[in-house]
Amino acid sequence: MRLKVSNLTVQVRDYRIVDDLSLTLDQGELVGLIGPNGAGKSTLLRTVIGACRRAGGDIIVGRESVERMSGTDRARALAYLPQERHVEWQLPARAVVMLGRFPYRQGFGPPAAECEAAVDRALNAVDAAEFAHRSVKSLSGGERARVLLARALAVEAPLLMADEPIAELDPYHQIHVMEILRSRAREGTGVLAVLHDLTLAARFMDRLILMDRGRVVAEGRPDDVLSNANLENVYRVTALKETTADGSFVLPWQRIDRQDQQGKLS
Amino acid sequence: MTISACGRGNERVRDRRNHYLVVAILGTVTAIVFVFSVAVGPAASGLSGILTTVEQTDPEVLSLIIREIRLPRAILGLLIGATLGLAGATLQGYLRNPLAEPGVIGVSTAAALGAVLAIYTGLSLVMPLALPLMAITGSLVAVALLQALAGSGSVLTLVLAGVAVSSLCGAFTSLALNLSANPFASLEIVFWLLGSITDRSMTHVWLAAPFVLAGWALLAASARALDALSLGEEAAMSLGVNVRRTRLLVVGGTAISVGACTAVSGVIGFVGLVVPHLLRPLVGHQPSRLLLASALGGAVLLLSADILVRLIATGTELKLGVVTALIGGPFFLYLILRLKTYYGA
Numbered sequence: 001m002r003l004k005v006s007n008l009t010v011q012v013r014d015y016r017i018v019d020d021l022s023l024t025l026d027q028g029e030l031v032g033l034i035g036p037n038g039a040g041k042s043t044l045l046r047t048v049i050g051a052c053r054r055a056g057g058d059i060i061v062g063r064e065s066v067e068r069m070s071g072t073d074r075a076r077a078l079a080y081l082p083q084e085r086h087v088e089w090q091l092p093a094r095a096v097v098m099l100g101r102f103p104y105r106q107g108f109g110p111p112a113a114e115c116e117a118a119v120d121r122a123l124n125a126v127d128a129a130e131f132a133h134r135s136v137k138s139l140s141g142g143e144r145a146r147v148l149l150a151r152a153l154a155v156e157a158p159l160l161m162a163d164e165p166i167a168e169l170d171p172y173h174q175i176h177v178m179e180i181l182r183s184r185a186r187e188g189t190g191v192l193a194v195l196h197d198l199t200l201a202a203r204f205m206d207r208l209i210l211m212d213r214g215r216v217v218a219e220g221r222p223d224d225v226l227s228n229a230n231l232e233n234v235y236r237v238t239a240l241k242e243t244t245a246d247g248s249f250v251l252p253w254q255r256i257d258r259q260d261q262q263g264k265l266s
Numbered sequence: 267m268t269i270s271a272c273g274r275g276n277e278r279v280r281d282r283r284n285h286y287l288v289v290a291i292l293g294t295v296t297a298i299v300f301v302f303s304v305a306v307g308p309a310a311s312g313l314s315g316i317l318t319t320v321e322q323t324d325p326e327v328l329s330l331i332i333r334e335i336r337l338p339r340a341i342l343g344l345l346i347g348a349t350l351g352l353a354g355a356t357l358q359g360y361l362r363n364p365l366a367e368p369g370v371i372g373v374s375t376a377a378a379l380g381a382v383l384a385i386y387t388g389l390s391l392v393m394p395l396a397l398p399l400m401a402i403t404g405s406l407v408a409v410a411l412l413q414a415l416a417g418s419g420s421v422l423t424l425v426l427a428g429v430a431v432s433s434l435c436g437a438f439t440s441l442a443l444n445l446s447a448n449p450f451a452s453l454e455i456v457f458w459l460l461g462s463i464t465d466r467s468m469t470h471v472w473l474a475a476p477f478v479l480a481g482w483a484l485l486a487a488s489a490r491a492l493d494a495l496s497l498g499e500e501a502a503m504s505l506g507v508n509v510r511r512t513r514l515l516v517v518g519g520t521a522i523s524v525g526a527c528t529a530v531s532g533v534i535g536f537v538g539l540v541v542p543h544l545l546r547p548l549v550g551h552q553p554s555r556l557l558l559a560s561a562l563g564g565a566v567l568l569l570s571a572d573i574l575v576r577l578i579a580t581g582t583e584l585k586l587g588v589v590t591a592l593i594g595g596p597f598f599l600y601l602i603l604r605l606k607t608y609y610g611a
Contacts, residue, residue: 046500049500049503049504050503051499051500051503051504070506071503071506071507071508072506073506074506075504075505075506076506078504079504080500080501080504081501082497082498082500082501082504084497084498084500084501086498087496087497088362088495088496088498089496089546089551089552089553090547090551091496091550091551091552092550095550095552096496096497099493099494099496099497099501099505100505102490102493102494102505102506102507103505103506105490108489108490108554135551148497151497151501155505
């Protein structure tokens with residue numbers, strides 16, 4: 001299964017939020033979608049699931065165009081973890097994760113054993129089984145983020161898109177979530193995650209896609225994408241870079257004033 | 267209670283079996299209250315009274331009273347209570363707001379305006395059925411307006427459109443009262459607006475029932491989507507929920523069923539707010555499970571309030587809408603206080 005976005009344009013009045021953008025996501029790869037605020041990353045993901053209207057371009061999941069697929073078929077093929085972490089009502093964590101099985105359930109009867117098993121697998125994957133029966137409102141931010149990730153994992157779709165899955169998490173849980181995403185990818189899921197943490201992006205991702213003003217400006221191996229030129233031109237920061245025996249890291253260090261940057265470019 | 271349990275803790279949420287038990291208990295209570303509603307009236311008050319009346323009253327007279335007066339009243343109480351409970355639970359689930367109720371989208375005020383116009387123009391005197399028919403028309407016009415104003419907008423746009431429709435209909439109702447040349451018509455309008463199910467016949471039941479049942483079907487069809495919507499609209503869409511279709515079901519179902527109820531009873535408030543609130547913790551907070559429970563709870567509350575109206579001896583009969591507002595108003599204040607404590611405001 002493959003997600004193929006070609007020449008996608010999303011427009012609000014005259015402003016193009018996503019501008020003639022193309023990308024692919026294959027099963028088994030872990031891809032980071034990075035870029036400054038307002039680059040159009042979340043809009044891209046929202047457009048893929050049908051929450052934003054597109055002005056042009058195609059989105060193909062597997063062999064079919066998304067508009068020809070039923071909502072249920074698309075949901076089974078492509079799971080999505082939105083940026084919004086709010087859950088209304090005091091649902092038990094397990095019931096929230098069970099919502100991931102929504103595309104497989106019909107009517108109001110008790111869930112099939114298969115659904116229960118998928119929910120157990122998802123809860124175990126994020127180490128949330130111990131608080132599965134607690135109300136999601138009583139959980140800490142980190143616990144809730146893991147439960148919501150489990151909800152997306154419980155779909156067990158071949159493709160997964162996660163919008164800032166590590167936002168608001170402490171370092172321990174950030175690394176934990178990145179490990180979960182990596183292990184999912186190793187098990188065959190295609191994972192596309194929007195990230196702001198460049199160090200974790202460089203460390204965990206197989207491939208990075210750098211977006212700026214609605215376009216892809218660089219794509220490839222993390223070391224290549226996170227070049228000094230890209231960081232300076234797109235993020236407008238300088239960064240400290242270091243390669244150790246365990247891998248390399250990128251630490252954004254200093255802001256570049258736009259005027260300085262323009263002077264430098266001219 | 268919803269708000270108090272928002273705090274951190276190890277509270278365990280009740281499981282599925284409890285939900286079936288809650289529905290079974292509510293179903294039984296509804297049946298009992300319904301029987302009471304048929305049995306209680308000025309001709310007999312209290313259980314012992316019923317027995318005495320059964321022994322003393324001419325069986326034919328009693329059967330006539332039950333068939334023509336009490337049975338339609340009890341059936342309407344059941345239909346209206348269930349509708350308000352169901353529509354309240356659905357709207358709270360759809361809008362993801364525990365303070366929502368059917369009035370929030372303006373359909374009851376629109377139906378009331380239709381009825382008021384029927385009284386104002388004198389149409390209801392010429393043809394009694396004109397009143398409920400115009401009320402139903404009012405609610406359908408409201409749906410068309412809501413759809414035109416907020417068809418593809420956000421949930422907030424829908425609520426704002428509801429407030430606009432509601433205020434506009436309220437203004438026209440006041441205008442009708444203001445311009446009414448006949449004081450009897452004004453009095454009739456005011457009394458009708460208070461909400462009551464006294465002196466209704468089986469004709470009213472037959473008139474309202476098809477719309478009410480159709481509305482229930484639409485609301486019930488939105489149930490599963492409401493569960494997914496507790497994660498927010500985007501997550502629900504990604505799970506395959508058609509958000510537009512869900513809105514049509516919720517708004518259309520509420521308008522048809524609540525509009526038909528308002529058409530035969532006048533405006534009855536607070537049932538749709540109070541009942542889902544009270545029952546939510548008992549069904550594990552799951553929006554879809556709340557619907558049936560809330561429908562039954564609404565029926566119990568409305569039938570009980572209607573029995574209360576008959577039992578409280580006042581010179582003029584208390585109006586049902588007044589009693590539900592007297593119960594609901596303080597409950598609403600209590601909710602606000604709880605919210606204030608919770609948010610520390």
